[in-house]
Amino acid sequence: MDDIVKQAMAKWPNVPDCYGWLGLDNRGNWYMRDDRAQTLGAFDSGQPGAKGSLLQHDKLIDFIGRNYSADVLGRWFFQNGPQRVYVELQAAPLVWRVQADHSVKDHIGRSAQIQSCWLDELGHLFLAADTGLGLVHTQDMSLAADAVVQGLWLPQDVSSQDLPGEFGFVKSPYLLQLK
Structure with a gap:
């Protein structure tokens, strides 16, 4: 601050x-x-x-x-x-920008450590990190797909309505x- x-x-x-x-x-x-x-x-x-x-x-x-x-x-x-x-x-409170090495930065530019990966019924990909939950930016879905294919992120199903309660x-x- x-x-x-x-x-x-x-x-x-x-x-x-x-x-x-x-x-x-x-x-x-x-x-x-x-x-x-x-x-x-x-x-x-x-x-x-x-x-x-x-x-x-x-x-x-x-x-x-x-x-x-x-x-x-x-x-x-x-x-x-x-x-x-x-x-x-x-x-979600954060929007992730996926980097070429599959690290992420939020929409503000802060780096974070990914803890889990979530896919909702609409096909939106969310990443839970040490700084909070965020949605993967649409322009970075190709990089996110690479991370999933490489086994770096393992998407779990989640209802979009459950995200706020599940992730606080x-x-x-x-x-x-x-x-």
């Missing part, structure tokens, strides 16, 4: 949390979800416009990445100064806080 963020948290300890305004899609892209986007439906609903606006500012994306983490309830968030901005997830993450902190 950035030092400036830690300082802001100490200076303003009681800033309310923010829900529904930031999303992470299946390709590791961040989306800002204004009021209009939120009224169009859930982030993962598939409704046109519900994802919001794709963030394209490199320094903002890097700042989010450096301050992206999970709380004890499995809700992933971006610590924006003193405010915790919970993230709506399309599929919350897809929609917004909906959870409404309960």
